[in-house]
Amino acid sequence: MKKRIVSLFALAITGVVCLTLYSLGDIHLVMEIMGIEQYEETIHAKEDIKTTIVLDSGHGGYDTGCIANDGTYEKDITLAIALKTGALLSSYGYHVVYTRTSDEVSWSNNNKDDLATRVAIAQEADADYYISIHMNASENNDGANGFEIYVKGNNERILQIASRLESSLTSLAYTNDRGIKTTASSPLYVIDNNTVPAMLIEYGFLTDQNDAAYVCSEDGQQKLAQQLAISIQKNVPLSKS
Numbered sequence: 001m002k003k004r005i006v007s008l009f010a011l012a013i014t015g016v017v018c019l020t021l022y023s024l025g026d027i028h029l030v031m032e033i034m035g036i037e038q039y040e041e042t043i044h045a046k047e048d049i050k051t052t053i054v055l056d057s058g059h060g061g062y063d064t065g066c067i068a069n070d071g072t073y074e075k076d077i078t079l080a081i082a083l084k085t086g087a088l089l090s091s092y093g094y095h096v097v098y099t100r101t102s103d104e105v106s107w108s109n110n111n112k113d114d115l116a117t118r119v120a121i122a123q124e125a126d127a128d129y130y131i132s133i134h135m136n137a138s139e140n141n142d143g144a145n146g147f148e149i150y151v152k153g154n155n156e157r158i159l160q161i162a163s164r165l166e167s168s169l170t171s172l173a174y175t176n177d178r179g180i181k182t183t184a185s186s187p188l189y190v191i192d193n194n195t196v197p198a199m200l201i202e203y204g205f206l207t208d209q210n211d212a213a214y215v216c217s218e219d220g221q222q223k224l225a226q227q228l229a230i231s232i233q234k235n236v237p238l239s240k241s
Ligand SMILES: [Zn+2]
Pocket: 058, 059, 065, 066, 074, 134, 135, 136
């Protein structure tokens, strides 16, 4: 009998402490006292935070990027592919952030401000990956063609995405594979100054007739976007871990 009274008293005291703490908002401490595994809630909350992918359309606004022989601007091709890629990634369940969604840009007509703003957008979005989309050009129309992918080489998952994309683009057989390159030999601001793991794709040479025809076509753009989106999906979980 005495034991039962002591137990009831202990239970009542625990209840009062729990209610007091609960009213103070310390739910984790209440759960700990009550023996409930508080980590469960933490893990659950993390599962609900979507992985954020920043898609950066190269150039835009004052900066046309390189120009194809027929006068097509690089900035228009990069935007079209980024929007197509973003639509696919969103449909898979990722959170997609664009550095721009039209030819209107949020930075000044200054290259340094331009690049710094793109990197800042990724940082402010607490992004997980940053993918920059570009087209190449050869200065003397020397017949150079092919795609190439740039990475910093310090992030395993970016390397996996790059590797998957390289084989997927090769299987499309629209141009040559110029390989995966690191920015150690070719520094790139949006990769080297990014706090978010980053990658930059040069999908082809606008100065090459065949490359230009493919990357400018609706069908080509859709396929390039699809391969990029799949390369991300195969390597990146939908939720932050
Ligand atoms: Zn470019």
